[in-house]
Amino acid sequence: MSEEQKKLLEKQLWAIANLLRGKMDADDYRNYILGFIFFKYLSEKLHIYADEILSPDNLTYEQLDENSDTGKLYIEAVRKACVKNLGYFLKPTELFTSIAQKGNNLNEVETNDNDEAKQFFIIEDLERILTNIEQSTMGTDSEDDFVRLFEDLDLTSSKLGRTAKAQNEIIAKILTHLDQIDFQLKNSDSDLLGDAYEFLIGEFAAGAGKKAGEFYTPQAVSTILAKIVTTRKTRIKSVYDPTCGSGSLLLRVAREVDDVSFFYGQELNRTTYNLARMNMILHDVHYSKFDIKQEDTLEEPQHDELRAEAIVANPPFSANWSAKSIFSTDDRFSQYGKLAPKTKADFAFVQHMVHHLDENGIMATVLPHGVLFRGSSEAHIRRYLIEDRNYIDAVIGLPANIFFGTGIPTCILVIKKCREVDEDILFIDASNHFEKQGKDNKLLPEHIEAIVGTYKERLVKGKYSYKATLKEIAENDYNLNIPRYVDTFEEEEPVDITAVAKEIQDLDRELAKTDSQIADFCKQLNINTPF
Structure with a gap:
């Protein structure tokens, strides 16, 4: 093609x-x-x-x-x-x-x-x-x-x-x-229609404004998530997206490996659920290889026994959920001791995904920055994930204004149950690495490559990435706010005080000369001097 x-x-x-x-x-x-x-x-x-x-x-x-x-x-x-x-x-x-x-x-x-x-x-x-x-x-x-x-x-x-x-x-x-x-x-080697279909979904999302967040994740972000969860893998037994929208994230994962044995997804919106099923079939995913369900993921989960090798998601940011007391005994939440707040379901989605993650799996999800530092029950859940489970593998800060319908900066939280490197958490600050295109910020291929490469190799780069030890995380009271770990401060050039003083003196002389000329003109015109 x-x-x-x-x-x-x-x-x-x-x-x-x-x-x-x-x-x-x-x-x-x-x-x-x-x-x-x-x-x-x-x-x-x-x-x-x-x-x-x-x-x-x-x-x-x-x-x-x-x-x-x-x-x-x-x-x-x-x-x-x-x-x-x-x-x-x-x-x-x-x-x-x-x-x-x-x-x-x-x-x-x-x-x-x-x-x-x-x-x-x-x-x-x-x-x-x-x-x-x-x-x-x-x-x-x-x-x-x-x-x-x-x-x-x-x-x-x-x-x-x-x-x-x-x-x-x-x-x-x-x-x-x-x-x-x-x-x-x-x-049979061409996915011409599949690519065109994805193009149309993206164009419709661009025209849908705020509603677009319900069904579409920008392709650049999808690519980062997909490349992360397929790190050093050529085949994936199962991939799951609990808020799958149009299914584009699931299909993006399939592009990064030779084969995905099964696709799982759940979507609340009925119209978007239909679009996801169409998208899977149109991309030549056989009906026996995917299971997309329509229901509220947190309130009515549809894949109880699933343990997925790869999980990707872009849940609705800081959404409301019931947080009913009955969920305290739900296997997805019970071990944490606290539920995510009713007005911010971000960590409820995280807990749900962790529950469905296989022992050898990787999970990458987009979240608002608040999950990194907010207190109360969210701080408790965050501490449990780090101190008790040591599941958090990386935190990646993305630029603001890259999603449809919202301009807030976001982050990617990467979680593994069995981490290869278990004594630190990698922080990447890519918030200033983008290209301005009109009113939007765009991640270019080189920005994607930098993020993924830094993650895979766990590189430390000045003003871009840092590996924080678990001790450092504990000393910061399990606050994961990226600026605490990645110093992006740019020093200003030193000021030459002598040169500045001379400039001020020169300006004073020029000003005095100008005042004298104005006073002379006023005298000739027989009017009062304005100073």
Whole structure:
């Protein structure tokens, strides 16, 4: 896959997204565009697979007659194979190209407002097809991964148009444009569509403002987390994200190793949960290799027995949670003796992740700086993690204003249950290492490389990183505020007092000369001197 091909596909998909930009906000048109792209992906994936099944008989899938006895036999054989290996099924007439062509034909035919059959034709067909995709998985192993997957695609929404005719026309136009794009799915080595999909998610996040934090972690931060949890590993048995958003962090981990055996995730927001499942499937993660659940992670955890080899997360910063007394006996929290405060669930997420971390695993999570120094129950939990468990491996300070929706500086907390180096904690202050791009701060590849390289080698660099002994940490009362350990103070150049005094004397002489000239002018004009 060339960079030119990637940029072209991104440009084509973004142009299609622009068909809806003026009609609704980013949070809404994201669901339509990504949903339609996903439908096209499912269709093309199945079409390629069906053609492979039929190739010994010199047939292609779209050639089959759905109404003939022979055609029905072939389609049933394809259905069984597709449900087993792909997890879903589409008939030949339900393929994306078929419905897109119908939409294109409708756009080319002049219709009047009373022609309701033509107005609703493509919408009703599309709704039926999307429902059939879900229905094809019922009672199978893939059911949980497809149930209600297209529920955010409201094809009769007034946001698409005030009339059924207008809604029909815009949907037909989108499908027609998408049908003309080659996703290159036959190239098994290419993740062209996956990269473009991630690009779109990022662009939608940029337009969604504060809401973007619910579903997207900037790619640079995702890369740092992924590289940390895969340190010196080529294969990962399991990776888990308890606040997985669109699933991008999980998929980023997979890019850093040869293989990930299983992906686990949980997401509270229903729309974002659907997006995560789509994202996994679209990146060619087989339905049998991931388990994404929808529920509140702290209140209703869905993976009780999980012990993951790698955990990555970007939890909502300082969120509220119930902190009910019943959680004091929950295995995730009971050993600490105290719960995270109701108004700051940051450490509740940390405790949850530590509980699900395997003995040989690595966990990296983004958190607000407050977790490093806040007192009360948070100080108690922090001390337990260091003094009693010695789990904290590194603290990495990131620049401010690198996340969508918030400008606060953040940090990465790295935790291991079995640390190779267990007598110190590595501190990295990367808060001043970024490039300013408009109103945002961006981490460039060299900034990422510096952070990851320093972590992996546990390097000490002046004004950048420091290894603090556990004794030092204890002397600081288990306060992990980065400036306590990494001195970034820049000394000012010494001031030459003699030179400064001479400059002042010279200025005084100039001032006296100017005053004299002004006094002379005032005398000539016969007016009072202003001093």
